[in-house]
Amino acid sequence: MQDLSPVAAPLVLAETVEPGIVRLTLNRPAARNALSRAVIRELHDTVERLGADLSVAVIILAASGKVYSSGHDLKEMTAHRVDSDGGEAFFRETMTACSAMMRAIVACPKPVIAAVEGRATAAGCQLVATCDLAVAAETADFATPGVNIGLFCSTPMVALSRNISRKRAMEMLLLGEALSAADALSFGLVNRVVAPDKVMDEALSMARIIAAKSxxxxxxxxxxxxxxxxxxxxxxxxxxxxxxxxxxxxxxxxxxxxxxxxxxxxxxxxx
Structure with missing residues (x-):
């Protein structure tokens, strides 16, 4: 009997857009591309696979929908508060897995370019800071707002403080306010800011230059x-x-x- 059950869409889409250039797309738009355990695992595995692929020169990391990534999946994490340990084991495993995924991007021998067309917050902002380069739409914004909900963005702080000055990082972490794309550029969080419909073009332009090198x-x-x-x-x-x-x-x-x-x-x- 034929199985007619729906096939779940990939959480991370991978597409070769040009020889040597692969675009990864976070594909949970309905969940604001929150970094669930499954997304973290899929992104980690895909980055490692592409890193070992000799045909790949550059990776572009994009996202579907209006939000680049809202960070950790707080609904998923909150659901584990009913665990016998109050969720401690799940929280620890999630943070360990996410940190390992971020380190995999840094360790990947292929440059990774974030193409940010929407909002990137908390671990989503961490993801942008972790990438080697970043292009943002003029309408994009960035924040580490954990302090507003009693959860300081401590792991995003690691990537953030390695990309921008300490005073700027502390401003983002302590105030928890949204940072415009223009301010993100002046802070050093992103490399270039372009019109919303030019983000992928700009990312591809940078990728082509890199892909032409050894x-x-x-x-x-x-x-x-x-x-x-x-x-x-x-x-x-x-x-x-x-x-x-x-x-x-x-x-x-x-x-x-x-x-x-x-x-x-x-x-x-x-x-």
């Missing part, structure tokens, strides 16, 4: 950037110098330098 070189650079950022100055220079030496020994560095000297386009081997 995947191996970009991966080396992304990993080194995040590692040195947490080091004292002397350690950072020692580490970055070693990275440069190893990078110089790669085939693509040899090809790229020769192409520059010979005034021709390089032919990348991605190694």
């Amino acid at each position: 995947k191996a070189t970009v991966a080396i650079g992304k990993a080194a950037f995040y590692r040195q950022a947490e080091m004292p100055l002397d350690d950072a220079y020692a580490y970055a110098s070693e990275v440069m030496v190893n990078n110089m020994l790669t085939a693509d560095a040899g090809e790229g330098i020769c192409a520059f000297i010979e005034k021709r386009h390089p032919e990348w081997k991605d190694k």
Whole structure:
């Protein structure tokens, strides 16, 4: 007998929009793209899969509907308050899983560009801050409003405080007010602000520039950037110098330098 039961739509859509460029779309618009445990798991798995895919150069992270992401699924979390431990185990597992997903984006060897067309709040704002680059619509806004409901945005704070100044981060965290796209640009939370109908075009434009470069070189650079950022100055220079030496020994560095000297386009081997 044929199974006619409806098939659940993917929570994260993956689409190759151009060679080397994959767009991921959060696909829970009715739930304001809240980061449920299932969404976190699916996004984590997809990012890791694309990170290992040699054909992928850049990932664009978008969202369906009017809200980019409202953050953690508070309805899902509240439902677990009736658990025997008051929800403690579920809360801990959720925060651990979400933190691991955010770290997977940072660890992914492919640059990830957030394409934000709507509101990004709490862990949704954390997601934007975690991505390597971000393009926002003029109508988008950002907030870490947990303090308003008695739940300080402590995990979003980790990504936020690593992207913008401490005073700006504390302003967002303590006031809990919405930040306009223009202010997000001035704070350093996003790279570019464009008309609402140009967000994906701008993200694709950035992705194409990156995709034209050596995947191996970009991966080396992304990993080194995040590692040195947490080091004292002397350690950072020692580490970055070693990275440069190893990078110089790669085939693509040899090809790229020769192409520059010979005034021709390089032919990348991605190694």
